[in-house]
Amino acid sequence: MTTTVNGPMRNGVDTTTLFATLDAVKAAPEAAKFQFRASNEWISGTHSRGEIHDFFGVGEDRTHTRTFTFDADHPAVMVGQDNGPTPVEYVLHALAACLTAGLANIAAARGIRLTEVRSAVTGDIDLNGILGLNSEVRNGFQGIAVRFTVSGDASPEQLRALVEQSRARSAVYDVLVNRVPVTVDVTTA
Amino acid sequence: MTTTVNGPMRNGVDTTTLFATLDAVKAAPEAAKFQFRASNEWISGTHSRGEIHDFFGVGEDRTHTRTFTFDADHPAVMVGQDNGPTPVEYVLHALAACLTAGLANIAAARGIRLTEVRSAVTGDIDLNGILGLNSEVRNGFQGIAVRFTVSGDASPEQLRALVEQSRARSAVYDVLVNRVPVTVDVTTA
Numbered sequence: 001m002t003t004t005v006n007g008p009m010r011n012g013v014d015t016t017t018l019f020a021t022l023d024a025v026k027a028a029p030e031a032a033k034f035q036f037r038a039s040n041e042w043i044s045g046t047h048s049r050g051e052i053h054d055f056f057g058v059g060e061d062r063t064h065t066r067t068f069t070f071d072a073d074h075p076a077v078m079v080g081q082d083n084g085p086t087p088v089e090y091v092l093h094a095l096a097a098c099l100t101a102g103l104a105n106i107a108a109a110r111g112i113r114l115t116e117v118r119s120a121v122t123g124d125i126d127l128n129g130i131l132g133l134n135s136e137v138r139n140g141f142q143g144i145a146v147r148f149t150v151s152g153d154a155s156p157e158q159l160r161a162l163v164e165q166s167r168a169r170s171a172v173y174d175v176l177v178n179r180v181p182v183t184v185d186v187t188t189a
Numbered sequence: 190m191t192t193t194v195n196g197p198m199r200n201g202v203d204t205t206t207l208f209a210t211l212d213a214v215k216a217a218p219e220a221a222k223f224q225f226r227a228s229n230e231w232i233s234g235t236h237s238r239g240e241i242h243d244f245f246g247v248g249e250d251r252t253h254t255r256t257f258t259f260d261a262d263h264p265a266v267m268v269g270q271d272n273g274p275t276p277v278e279y280v281l282h283a284l285a286a287c288l289t290a291g292l293a294n295i296a297a298a299r300g301i302r303l304t305e306v307r308s309a310v311t312g313d314i315d316l317n318g319i320l321g322l323n324s325e326v327r328n329g330f331q332g333i334a335v336r337f338t339v340s341g342d343a344s345p346e347q348l349r350a351l352v353e354q355s356r357a358r359s360a361v362y363d364v365l366v367n368r369v370p371v372t373v374d375v376t377t378a
Contacts, residue, residue, distance in 0.1 A: 012234035021267075026322055029317055029322065032322070035314070036277050036311070036314065038281035039285070039307070039308065040307065041307050042293060042307070043201075044293075045200065046290035048286050065271045073290075078246070079202070080290075084257060087361050088360050091364065092227035095276070096229035097237050097261035098277070099373070100231045102319070104235060105234075105235065105268075118228070121226065123226075124223075124224050125223050127214070127221035127222075130359070131221065133221070139360045139363035140359075156377040170319070171276065171318070171330070172280055174328035175280065175330055177368055178327070178368060179365065180329060180332065181366070182332075182335065182365055184352060184362075188339055188348045189305070189340045
């Protein structure tokens with residue numbers, strides 16, 4: 001394994017493993033069936049703590065190398081204690097991270113060396129919806145805007161095409177623009 | 190301000206402020222127009238770092254009491270270094286946190302004391318989609334399931350009704366099940 005730009009490592013992506021993984025999944029498509037999981041415990045008011053640790057993939061239950069723990073809350077202006085970001089801010093973070101990871105992989109696969117990728121995401125929301133004060137206002141974001149700044153050893157057109165391909169293959173973008181079925185069950189004790 | 194169950198604090202929710210906020214927004218609906226923001230910087234491979242700090246609400250730009258920073262990555266089995274959860278796991282975390290915050294607020298408004306709220310969220314995804322190996326497989330989750338355990342001083346029916354009302358007023362649930370417009374712009378440098 002080398003770390004030169006023209007070797008198997010590119011943009012921090014192990015392209016040998018990336019292409020080998022693609023070949024492996026082509027040969028055994030079931031390996032690509034994953035289940036991701038998060039758990040959450042209410043602490044007080046709008047403050048809760050989430051944990052992300054285990055998942056299923058490539059045929060078996062697996063764990064991350066450590067347990068990731070994240071607090072969520074509302075800021076004071078939303079009657080919370082600001083112990084963490086709001087849940088909707090985590091969604092914006094997820095979208096930026098997903099598009100960025102895809103972009104780096106796609107650039108590596110196309111032999112483009114990236115030098116900088118930054119993004120800023122904004123989401124407009126009218127809280128008259130979740131407050132139940134206006135039935136014509138939706139609960140969630142009315143729109144989300146992502147602004148990328150990308151630098152690398154390629155033409156502006158090639159760099160823009162990386163973002164476009166990442167958008168076309170983004171899991172988080174997909175669930176936001178195309179909807180996903182969600183079931184909610186309750187056990188009382 | 191007291192902290193007894195029958196006083197203005199209930200479930201850690203300052204119900205006096207909650208109801209005062211509702212009245213204030215009824216009188217000035219523009220106050221409820223918020224914009225949330227996240228920024229992201231690519232580090233290497235699928236590893237990126239997101240920051241959540243400022244937002245707009247109640248007529249002006251505001252900041253959280255501190256800057257929240259979160260790494261995202263893919264695990265080794267997805268050709269990453271596992272420096273953080275995957276972006277899609279942040280979405281599951283956001284959904285649980287949103288439903289939980291709403292549940293605590295709604296319980297407080299209804300005079301129900303909660304003793305425990307836990308949830309587990311799972312999302313099934315077939316990576317043949319994002320890998321571009323099967324055009325019939327979507328990129329994102331095929332389905333998400335949330336399982337709540339709720340305990341408190343109320344009947345099982347009342348506790349289940351809290352979850353149902355939270356679902357009906359959840360910003361994250363809304364964007365997942367009803368879609369949201371997302372624009373992606375690129376600046377190259």
